Amino acid sequence: xxxxxxxxxxxxxxxxxxxxxxxxxxxxxxxxxSMINVKNIAGSGIGSHYTCSWKMAGVQLCGETTRTxxxxxxxxxxxxxxxxxxxWAYTFEQHGDTTTxxxxxxxxxxxxxxxxxxxKYIHDYTAGSAFMLNNFTMKDFVDKVVVKHTEREVEIDLxxxxxxxxx
Numbered sequence: 001x002x003x004x005x006x007x008x009x010x011x012x013x014x015x016x017x018x019x020x021x022x023x024x025x026x027x028x029x030x031x032x033x034s035m036i037n038v039k040n041i042a043g044s045g046i047g048s049h050y051t052c053s054w055k056m057a058g059v060q061l062c063g064e065t066t067r068t069x070x071x072x073x074x075x076x077x078x079x080x081x082x083x084x085x086x087x088w089a090y091t092f093e094q095h096g097d098t099t100t101x102x103x104x105x106x107x108x109x110x111x112x113x114x115x116x117x118x119x120k121y122i123h124d125y126t127a128g129s130a131f132m133l134n135n136f137t138m139k140d141f142v143d144k145v146v147v148k149h150t151e152r153e154v155e156i157d158l159x160x161x162x163x164x165x166x167x
Contacts, residue, residue: 009101064081074092
């Protein structure tokens, strides 16, 4: 099941500066809290790609990201496929000396993440009772935990961008 997050932030910096920073995937580990690394950056603009690894709920995941949209100072879309699937869409809008940055994130929650959280819940809270991940209640619980965490992390990510780019 695909999850979505939409967040927005006002940054006191010209749109060119904000766009340029986000257009360079080498900057991702500076502002994405869960990003471990970005490697093998190849190309620029549409079709550029790189490999990356990140953590979701303490589980390390890897994938290859491809840029599918790159409209200077307006929009960037990066799609990652691998151990998890996600799409990061950035929309930029200039307002005088400020830029509104909208971030739309679509992602799935991989089975290893669900199992880790379900196992932790079973161990910590049920004293080993026989909950199974296939149980709808457990799936719902795990999804809600990850979604809440991801929403908070995206807010932190946007604040990190703001902190790095504002003069």
